[in-house]
Structure formats: C-alpha cells, structure tokens
Amino acid sequence: MQILPKSLYAAFDTYPAPKGAAVHIREFAQTLFTHTGSGLLLVLGDENLPSWQIEGGMQIRRLASDEPNYLKRAMQFGEFVYAHAEMLRSDLQIAHFRDPWSGIPLLDVQDRRYKTVYEVNALPSIELPARYGAISSTTCNKIRLFEKRCWEEADWIVCPSQVIKNCLTELGANASKITVIPNGAKLIDPTQISLPADSPEQYLIYFGAVQSWQGVEVLFKAMTFLRDMPELKLVLCASGSKPRLKYLQKLAVRMGLEQQLIWHFKVSQTVVTEWLAGAAISIAPLVECSRNLIQGCCPIKIVESMAMGKPVIASDLPVVRELLEHNQTGWLIRPDRPAELARAIRILLAHPQERDRIGENARRKASTDLTWEASANTLKAIYSQLLA
Amino acid sequence: MENCNMKRGFFFLRDCDHPAHQSCSVCQASFCSEHLRIKPETNEPVCLDCLGRTMQQQQQQQQQNQTLNTRNRRNDYYDDYYYDNAWCYGYRSNYYSSSHYSPWYLGNSSRNNSQFNDQDMRVFDNSADINDPDAEAFDPEANVFDS
Amino acid sequence: MKFFGAVSKYRKLSPDQQNFIRQGQQKFNNTPEKLLEFFKPMAEFDKSCDEARDQLLNYIFICVALIFLGVIGIAVSSGHPLAFMLPVILFFMIFLIMFLRWMLGRIDIHNNLRGFVVPIINLLGQDMTAGQKIILDLDLRGKKLPSKLKQCVKDDPGWFSYPKTTTSTFEDPWFNLTTELVDGSKLMLTVDDEITQLDRTRKNARGKIKSKSKDKIKHMIRASLALKHKKYAVATQNDIEKFGSDLKLKNGQNRQIFGLKHVVKGTDVEANLDPKLCFELLGRVFMNVQPAQQKGS
Numbered sequence: 001m002q003i004l005p006k007s008l009y010a011a012f013d014t015y016p017a018p019k020g021a022a023v024h025i026r027e028f029a030q031t032l033f034t035h036t037g038s039g040l041l042l043v044l045g046d047e048n049l050p051s052w053q054i055e056g057g058m059q060i061r062r063l064a065s066d067e068p069n070y071l072k073r074a075m076q077f078g079e080f081v082y083a084h085a086e087m088l089r090s091d092l093q094i095a096h097f098r099d100p101w102s103g104i105p106l107l108d109v110q111d112r113r114y115k116t117v118y119e120v121n122a123l124p125s126i127e128l129p130a131r132y133g134a135i136s137s138t139t140c141n142k143i144r145l146f147e148k149r150c151w152e153e154a155d156w157i158v159c160p161s162q163v164i165k166n167c168l169t170e171l172g173a174n175a176s177k178i179t180v181i182p183n184g185a186k187l188i189d190p191t192q193i194s195l196p197a198d199s200p201e202q203y204l205i206y207f208g209a210v211q212s213w214q215g216v217e218v219l220f221k222a223m224t225f226l227r228d229m230p231e232l233k234l235v236l237c238a239s240g241s242k243p244r245l246k247y248l249q250k251l252a253v254r255m256g257l258e259q260q261l262i263w264h265f266k267v268s269q270t271v272v273t274e275w276l277a278g279a280a281i282s283i284a285p286l287v288e289c290s291r292n293l294i295q296g297c298c299p300i301k302i303v304e305s306m307a308m309g310k311p312v313i314a315s316d317l318p319v320v321r322e323l324l325e326h327n328q329t330g331w332l333i334r335p336d337r338p339a340e341l342a343r344a345i346r347i348l349l350a351h352p353q354e355r356d357r358i359g360e361n362a363r364r365k366a367s368t369d370l371t372w373e374a375s376a377n378t379l380k381a382i383y384s385q386l387l388a
Numbered sequence: 389m390e391n392c393n394m395k396r397g398f399f400f401l402r403d404c405d406h407p408a409h410q411s412c413s414v415c416q417a418s419f420c421s422e423h424l425r426i427k428p429e430t431n432e433p434v435c436l437d438c439l440g441r442t443m444q445q446q447q448q449q450q451q452q453n454q455t456l457n458t459r460n461r462r463n464d465y466y467d468d469y470y471y472d473n474a475w476c477y478g479y480r481s482n483y484y485s486s487s488h489y490s491p492w493y494l495g496n497s498s499r500n501n502s503q504f505n506d507q508d509m510r511v512f513d514n515s516a517d518i519n520d521p522d523a524e525a526f527d528p529e530a531n532v533f534d535s
Numbered sequence: 536m537k538f539f540g541a542v543s544k545y546r547k548l549s550p551d552q553q554n555f556i557r558q559g560q561q562k563f564n565n566t567p568e569k570l571l572e573f574f575k576p577m578a579e580f581d582k583s584c585d586e587a588r589d590q591l592l593n594y595i596f597i598c599v600a601l602i603f604l605g606v607i608g609i610a611v612s613s614g615h616p617l618a619f620m621l622p623v624i625l626f627f628m629i630f631l632i633m634f635l636r637w638m639l640g641r642i643d644i645h646n647n648l649r650g651f652v653v654p655i656i657n658l659l660g661q662d663m664t665a666g667q668k669i670i671l672d673l674d675l676r677g678k679k680l681p682s683k684l685k686q687c688v689k690d691d692p693g694w695f696s697y698p699k700t701t702t703s704t705f706e707d708p709w710f711n712l713t714t715e716l717v718d719g720s721k722l723m724l725t726v727d728d729e730i731t732q733l734d735r736t737r738k739n740a741r742g743k744i745k746s747k748s749k750d751k752i753k754h755m756i757r758a759s760l761a762l763k764h765k766k767y768a769v770a771t772q773n774d775i776e777k778f779g780s781d782l783k784l785k786n787g788q789n790r791q792i793f794g795l796k797h798v799v800k801g802t803d804v805e806a807n808l809d810p811k812l813c814f815e816l817l818g819r820v821f822m823n824v825q826p827a828q829q830k831g832s
Contacts, residue, residue, distance in 0.1 A: 070512040071504055132511050133664035134717065138405040139508040290666070398661045398814075399821050400717055471575045471653060476661050479654070483811065489818040492718070492826075 005040035005059055005088060007032050008095045008114070010081045010102035012074055015043040015060070018239045018266050019209045020300030021121070024160075024183060028096065028119065031376040033058050035383045036093050042081050042102065044073075070132070074101040081105045089113060094383055097154075100124065100146035107153045115386040118154035120164055123147055126295040130212060148172070156382050163296025163319045179382060182322070183298045184372035185307035187363070193277035200233045203262070204345065205279035205310075207237035207272050208301040213292055215285035215315065216248055221338035222285070223260050226345060230259070235279065237264045237272045276308055280355065281348050284314035288335040292317055299323075302330070303370050309363035311355045313344045323370070329362040392420035394435065398480050400492045414438040425474060440478025537587035538635055544580040545642060552577050556644050559676035564668055567660025571653065578649035584639050585646070591636040598629045645675040647709070650807025655712070655724070658814065662716045672711040678730050678752070678804050679705050697744070698737035705730040721761040721790075724813055729753040730804060752801045754808050758816040759783075759794040767791070768825040777823045793820045 009029040016022050025043065033039030038057045045051060045062025053060040063080045067073040082105035085095060092114035097103040103118055125143040129135050151157055151173040159165050160183050169175045210216050216236075223234055234257075238245060245265060252261050264271065276282065282305035286292050296319050303323065305312045314320045315335035324330030331348060333340045348355050392404040408418035412435035413427075419435045427434045434442075483489060545553070555561055556577060563570060605622035656669065663669075677683075686704040710726040731751040738744055769791055775782060783794035795816045799808070 068513065069509060071509050072512070075504070129665070133667065133715075133719070135511045136402075136405050136507070139504070139511060142504060142508065396661065397717070398658050399817065400662050402717070471571055471578070471657065473657075473661070475654075476658050479658065480661075483814060483818075487811075487815055487818055489822060492821060 004091045005033075005038050006036035006091065006093050007039040008042065008085060008088065008092050008106075009033070009039060009097075010042040010095070010106065011044075011098040012077050012101045013044060013098070014046060014049075015041070015062075016049075018237075018268060018272070020183070020304075021209075023269065023300060024121070025098070027184065027372045027375065028379060029058065031379050032094060032096050032383065035380050040084065040088070042084060044077065070128075077101050078105045082108060085109045085112070085114075093387055097150075100143070100150045103150035103154065104146055107149065115155040116153070117156045117158060117382065117386070118150045120151070120157060120159040120168060122291070122297065123167070123295050127291055130289065130291055144171075155386055158379065158382065159296075160298030161296045161319050161322055163293075163322070164298075165296075167295055179378065181375045181378045182370055183300045183303045184370050184375040185300070185304040185366060186372065187367050188273060188277070188308045190277035190308050190310070193274055195278040196271070196274050199235075199275070199278045200262070201231055202280050202349070203233040203235050203278070204281050204283055205235045205237070205276055205305075206283050206285075206301075207235075207276065208239065208299070210236075210238045210240040210244055210248060213287050213289050215287040215335070217251065218285045218287065218336055218338050218341060219283055220248075220252055220255055220257060222341035222345065223257050224255055225339060225342035227256075227260070229349075232260070232349070233262050234260055234283075235262045235264065235275050237267050237275055239266045273308075276305060276310060279310060281345060282310045282312045283341070283345075284312055284320070285341055286315040286317055286320065286335060288315070288317065292319060292335075303366065306330070306362035306366040306370060309359040311348055311358040311362065313341065313348065324362070328358070329365045330358060392423055393417040394419050394423040394437065397491065398476065398483075399489075412438055425472075436474045436477040437481065439474045440476070441481050442478070443475065444478040444482045537583060537590045538639070541580065541583040541587040541639060544576070544583050548576055548580060556580075556642055559644065560674045563671040563673065566666060566668055567656050567663060570656050570669060570671065571660070574648060574653050574656070577644065578653050581644050581646065581649050584643050588636055588639050588643065591632050591639070594632050595629055595636075598625045598632070601625050602629075645677075646805060646807040648675060651726075651810050652710070654810040655813060658810070659712075659714060659716075659722070662718075663714060664717050667715055670713040674707070674709040678707045678709075678728055679703075679732065683707050698735055700736075701732075701734040703732040703734070705732070718766055719763045720766075722817070723757075723759045724817075725757045726808060726813075727755045727757070729755065750802060750804050752804050754799045754801070754812075755796060756799070756808075756812055756816060757794065757796045758813060758820075759792055760817065760820050761787075761790040761792045762820075762824060763790055764827065765789075766827055768827050770824060774823055774825070778819065793824075795819060 009025070009032050011021075011025050013021050013025065015025050025041070029039065029041045033041075034057070039059070041058060041060045043060065043062055045064040047064060049062055049064070050060075051062050051064055053062075061080075061084065063077055065073050065076050067076055078101050081097075081102045085092070085106050086109050089109050089112045092112075094117060095106045095112075095114045096117040096119060097106055098119045098121060101124075103116070106112075106114075106116055123144075125140050125147055128143065129140060148171070151168060151171075155177070157168065157173065157178040158181050159168065159178060160181060162180055165175070165178050165180050168178060206216065206219055208214070216238075219234070226232055238248070249263065252258065264275070282301065284299050284302050284305075286297075286299065291297070292315075298319065299314075302312050302314055302320065306323070306329065312324060312330045314324055314330055314332060316326070316332035317335055320330075320332065324332060326332040331344050333344045348358075392406045392408045394404045395401040396404055404420060404423060406420035406422060409421045410424055410433045411418050412424065413430070413432035414434055415438055417435065423436050424433045425436065425439055426432070427439065484491070545556075548556070552573065555573075563573075565573075602622045602625045605625065608621070609619060652671075652673065656671075659669070683705045684703055685706045686702075688702045690700040690702075692699070705728075707728040707730065708725065709728060710724070712724045713722065715721050729752070731753075733749045733751070734746065735749070736744060736746045769786070770784065770793075775784060778793075778795065781795050781797070785792040785794070797812055797816055799812060
C-alpha cells in the first residue's frame with residue numbers, strides 16, 4: 001500500500017534538469033521528506049520524464065504540459081498543485097513551495113492543517129519583464145500581489161541570499177520570519193575525478209543556465225581579447241531555451257570564437273563535474289541588472305566551483321560578495337567589463353600558485369559555510385520549529 | 389478608479405495602465421501624475437499631449453517670426469521641456485499630422501486587478517518572448533546596403 | 536553677459552561629460568534615460584555656448600563701429616588725449632573678446648548633439664521596453680578633420696596662373712545607433728556625412744587675387760529594421776513596390792530586414808540634421824507592413 005505523503009514540495013520547474021535550480025530542489029525536497037518521513041514532489045515534466053515516480057520515501061508527480069504560454073502553464077500547474085493539496089490537506093504537515101504559482105493554490109486550500117514555507121529564489125514580477133518585454137505594469141502588479149500574499153501568509157520564508165531578504169523586507173515582508181539559507185554544494189576532490197577524454201590542456205569553464213542576466217555575452221567579448229592564447233579554450237556546459245542557445249552559438253560564430261569554445265548542451269551533473277574538475281578557472285560574469293542587483297540570487301555555479309577548490313572570477317555584485325572575497329576566496333571584477341574580465345583571466349592563468357591559493361581558500365570556505373548539510377540543518381530547524 | 393487616458397509610444401501606442409490622478413485643465417481628461425505637468429504660466433495641470441501641442445505651435449510661430457535666422461532656435465519655455473517627455477508628445481502629434489503616420493496600437497491593458505485576463509496572458513505567448521533572439525538576429529556589423 | 540552663463544554651465548558638467556566634449560567621440564551602451572541624463576546638461580551648455588558666441592560676435596561689431604566713431608571723434612576734438620585713449624581701449628577689447636570667443640569655440644560641440652542625437656534618443660525611448668539599452672557610436676569631433684579626408688583633387692594650372700581649385704572630400708560616419716523596439720524589431724540607424732570643400736583662388740578683372748571657400752554637405756541616413764515574422768507578415772511584392780527603389784530587403788528564416796536610405800544635401804556644415812528625416816524612414820516601414828495575424832498581436 002502506498003504511504004500517504006506527510007509533506008509536499010512544489011516547484012514550477014522541470015526536475016531533474018541540468019541546472020542549479022534542479023540541484024536545489026533535490027536537496028531541499030530530500031531534506032523535507034527525510035524530516036517528515038515521506039513526501040510528494042510536484043514539478044514540471046516533459047515527454048521524456050515519467051509523470052509518476054517513486055524513489056524511496058519520495059514520490060514525484062510531474063505535470064507534462066504542452067501549453068506554450070508561460071502564464072497559462074503556471075495557472076495549469078496551480079490547478080495541479082491545488083488538486084493534490086486539497087486531497088492531502090489533512091495528512092500533510094508541511095507544504096514547501098518555490099514560487100507564487102505553487103504557493104497561491106497551497107494557501108487557498110480550505111481547512112488545511114499543514115504549515116507553509118515559501119522559498120524565494122526569484123520573484124517572477126522582477127524576472128519575467130526581462131524575458132517578456134511587452135509585459136505591462138498592471139500584469140506585473142498582479143503577479144506582485146500573488147507574491148505578496150505568499151510572503152504574508154506563508155508561515156516561514158527562506159531565501160538563499162541576504163540581497164533577496166533585503167529585497168523582500170523592502171517590499172514589506174516580515175524580516176523576522178525570513179531565514180537566509182545559502183545554496184550548498186558537495187565537496188569534491190578534483191584529483192579523484194577522471195577528466196573527460198577530449199579535454200584540452202588548459203581551459204576556462206562556464207556552466208549552468210544562460211539567461212540574459214548570466215552575462216555569457218560579456219564572457220564571449222572577453223574571449224575575443226584572449227585570441228593571442230590559441231591554446232586556451234572556454235568550455236560551456238550550457239542549459240537554456242533552444243532559441244537562446246542557438247542565438248549564443250550564432251553570436252560566438254559572429255565573434256569568431258569557434259576555435260576557442262567547446263560547447264556541451266544540457267549535460268548531466270556528472271559530466272559538468274568532470275569538466276569542472278579539469279578547469280583552470282570557473283567564470284560567473286553576472287550582469288548588473290535588477291534581477292541580480294535588486295532581487296538577488298545565489299549562483300550555484302559559484303558555490304559548486306568553490307566546493308571543488310576552483311578559483312572563480314565573478315562580477316563584483318552584492319550577491320557575489322556574500323560568497324566570495326576578492327583575492328581571497330575568488331576574484332571579483334566590475335560587471336559588464338569584458339576587458340577587465342579578460343585581464344583577470346590573464347592574471348590568474350599567469351599565476352598558478354595564486355589560483356591554487358584562491359581555490360584552496362574557496363574550498364575551505366565552502367566546506368565550513370556552503371554545504372548542503374549545513375543548509376539542510378538550518379532548514380530542518382525551521383521545520384522542527386513549525387511543527388512544534 | 390479610472391485609468392490614465394494617455395497613450396504611450398511613438399510608432400506603437402500603448403495604453404498607460406496607471407491610475408488617473410488629476411484632470412487636464414485643457415482637455416479635461418484624467419491622467420496619471422507621470423503624464424501631467426503643472427504649466428508655469430497658469431499653475432494648472434496640463435496633460436503631456438496638450439502641453440506638447442502648445443510647445444509645437446509656439447515653436448512654429450517662432451520659426452515663422454524668425455525667418456532670417458536659419459539655425460535651430462527655441463525659446464526658454466520650449467527648452468524647459470525639450471528633454472522632457474512633453475516634447476515627444478508634441479512632436480508625435482505634429483509628426484502624425486504632417487507625415488500622415490498612423491501608429492500601431494498594441495492593445496489596451498486590463499482594468500481588472502483581481503485575476504489574469506487575456507490581456508495579461510497574451511504577453512506570455514511564445515511569440516512575445518523577447519529572450520529568444522532568432523537565428524537571423526539583427527547583425528549590427530552587417531550592412532544591408534552592401535549589395 | 537552670456538559668456539559667464541556658458542562657462543558656469545560648462546563647469547557644472549561632470550568630468551565624464553567634459554571629457555566627451557573634449558574628445559567628441561564615444562561608444563555608449565545604456566538605456567535612453569541614462570543617455571539623456573548624460574547628454575542633457577551638455578546640450579544645454581551647447582545652446583548657451585552658441586548664444587554666448589553670437590553675443591561676443593555682436594560685441595566685436597559694436598567695438599569696430601565705436602572705433603570708427605572714435606576716429607571721427609579724434610578728428611573733431613582736435614587731439615584731446617581721451618579721444619586717443621578710447622579707440623586704443625576698444626582695439627584691445629576686440630582682441631580680448633576674440634580670445635574669449637575662441638576659447639568657447641574650443642569647447643563647443645556640434646549642434647547635432649542637441650538638435651539630432653537628443654531628440655532621436657528621446658523619441659526612440661518612447662518605443663522601447665524599460666531597461667532596453669541603446670548602443671550608440673557617436674563621433675562629433677568635427678567634420679573636416681585630416682583623418683576624415685578621403686580625397687583631395689587639385690586643379691593648379693601653374694605658377695601665377697589662375698584660377699586654382701582644390702576639391703577636398705571628407706567622410707564622416709558620425710552616428711550609429713542599434714537597439715530593439717517594443718515590438719521586438721531590431722533597429723539600426725546610421726548617418727554618414729560627406730563634405731565637399733571647394734577652395735578656389737582666382738584673379739579678378741583688376742588683377743587682385745581672391746580666394747573663396749565653399750562647403751557642400753551630403754547626409755546619408757540609413758535605417759534598417761529587422762521585423763519578426765511572428766509579428767509581421769512577410770512583405771509581398773505588392774508591399775515592396777510601395778517603398779520604391781530605395782528599399783533593400785533581406786529575408787531570413789525568422790526576420791525580414793528592411794533597409795531604407797535618404798540623402799539630404801546642404802551647405803552649412805555646422806547646422807544640425809533634422810531628426811524627422813529618420814522618423815520618416817522608419818514610419819514608411821511601419822506604415823507599409825502588415826501584422827502577422829492580428830495588428831499588435
């Protein structure tokens with residue numbers, strides 16, 4: 001007989017997927033489900049993923065929607081979450097949600113017995129205008145109302161960075177019920193990893209999603225300044241929408257970077273780890289935009305690079321400064337400055353001992369402050385407090 | 389609450405979806421504070437369309453009076469608003485009438501703040517996704533005049 | 536005196552703005568709001584600088600007239616020492632005013648900044664989504680710099696033979712703007728100026744040698760718009776005919792690129808280009824294309 005789930009974790013995102021968000025979902029959902037004994041994960045799926053899956057104490061239900069309209073899909077997902085939550089309203093102890101599309105239906109359930117945790121990694125009212133330019137302020141305000149209801153009615157709020165906490169507080173959320181839990185990573189010794197057979201002698205790495213705010217264009221421009229080092233390659237383990245990836249490929253060709261780039265699309269975490277292990281430097285060229293500045297984020301690519309002792313060159317933004325200290329645990333450059341990025345790459349490539357020192361410092365910091373175990377412990381404490 | 393009656397844009401008009409704040413002393417329609425200015429001479433609120441049109445008329449009169457001076461000159465009143473949106477609104481009304489241009493109208497916004505309606509939804513259609521630059525994305529280096 | 540007003544406006548400019556005025560050339564990548572914030576004080580300064588220079592020129596004419604009157608005064612007053620002093624003082628004043636005018640001329644920026652660049656950014660900004668950036672490559676260093684000289688043809692019949700004619704051709708691609716509009720169209724707008732300077736030296740009937748210099752300027756405005764097929768129907772042969780022979784069309788899988796150009800001729804190198812000419816080119820495209828399914832969808 002199937003065990004009724006005691007907790008629910010809902011995310012309007014495809015799981016699993018080759019990006020940081022999916023790792024985050026896995027770690028937090030597992031923490032929740034371990035804490036309550038069993039759980040139901042509600043996520044998006046696609047034609048290749050089963051709509052129902054049981055993995056130990058974790059049940060996964062996926063909504064495979066072919067609805068092309070984002071907002072309609074979000075509403076469909078809301079219905080999907082509501083149906084499950086309504087059915088389990090007396091059994092669930094905790095419902096943890098990552099976005100207002102899942103949050104509003106969970107809060108709408110009448111006579112619910114569960115406590116709610118709102119995990120704010122991003123605010124659609126800030127991120128969506130970057131993607132859908134024609135979005136009107138009325139629509140944004142409506143989305144903001146959804147978000148506001150979530151942070152007002154949720155019993156607890158967790159977010160991965162202080163910048164997000166500040167953003168929420170400024171928008172009117174109650175700071176006393178917000179806990180910052182930075183993203184974590186598994187500590188990996190790169191010497192224990194077998195490098196990909198076709199890996200070049202020396203390479204830089206960019207891995208993760210390639211939305212406009214990630215700054216891949218800035219990195220491309222920087223690579224054009226490094227043409228005098230033909231042996232230096234940039235490995236891109238990229239995930240993202242097909243048109244965006246296609247665009248970036250075309251852009252790279254237009255900028256004459258074919259020889260310098262090695263593309264890997266939507267590869268698994270294992271492959272990313274293999275490539276990261278052999279990389280000289282990991283790059284996180286985040287753009288100075290409202291998504292990164294006002295809303296905030298906690299780039300998993302930085303945390304994972306640190307956990308593997310890889311020096312990271314990243315944009316000097318408050319969200320990055322929460323993780324890296326210049327010339328100690330990382331190397332910070334002003335955002336949107338390709339020439340400065342190229343210079344930083346040259347400096348670190350020329351000084352392997354500095355790379356090792358920064359990498360080692362980063363690994364040390366990751367091992368003390370940025371592990372999934374640490375995040376899980378903080379999260380468990382919140383769940384315990386809510387259930388007490 | 390009534391919404392602002394101003395249309396934003398130049399080639400493409402869009403409804404302003406801010407709530408109306410005050411009425412224009414010239415056309416009597418209601419506008420949000422972004423689309424109203426206090427006219428210095430009269431100390432009354434004037435919408436950007438009316439203010440812009442007055443500015444354009446003043447400029448044309450001035451140009452007729454200064455037939456000898458071919459250089460582009462403006463009076464101080466005009467200059468105060470030259471870099472303000474008001475100038476754009478006056479220029480556009482002049483442009484529409486002199487160039488016979490009729491702008492595209494990109495739809496009105498919703499008046500219902502409770503739930504998402506068709507107006508909200510249409511923005512999220514795949515075709516509205518600006519984050520999917522096409523393969524034939526504009527190439528600043530390419531000169532289409534080179535044939 | 537407008538001179539002090541102009542100097543005070545110049546002093547209020549930020550070091551970056553003063554630097555741009557001195558260099559006259561820069562590549563920008565910013566939102567229309569930020570660009571206007573940067574250009575507005577410079578445009579205001581440029582306006583007061585031009586007014587101050589006009590006023591100083593008027594003062595020079597007044598001084599010349601006063602010297603003339605002073606000379607008559609000397610003759611009438613039969614050698615009064617004060618009557619001698621006045622023309623001398625006025626003479627020095629002319630030099631001083633000319634110096635001040637020259638100083639202002641050194642920090643004067645081309646009228647295209649306030650008369651063309653600022654209105655173009657202001658109006659295009661109305662049709663852009665919030666946060667969308669404009670890439671702007673601007674070169675206002677001057678139209679007749681030696682580096683911009685493309686051709687120099689001399690017609691010199693020899694020593695003491697006239698007329699002598701020198702035709703210098705300068706090319707000045709001073710404006711290049713790229714951005715994306717609210718409908719998803721990508722826009723590129725460029726202005727390339729071609730300046731022809733004709734220097735002619737001839738001997739008149741009395742045997743005096745006269746030199747004359749004449750400028751002709753040709754502004755070539757090019758606008759290209761890449762329209763998304765998702766938004767706009769592919770232009771039919773019938774549509775294309777409406778544009779006339781000026782149109783260059785490029786078809787891509789997802790976009791159709793419309794290129795139009797317009798040439799304007801003039802004689803005043805310092806006069807600004809009328810921004811309306813650019814809007815007319817863009818307006819022609821938007822007036823003659825059809826929506827993909829439904830207007831505005």
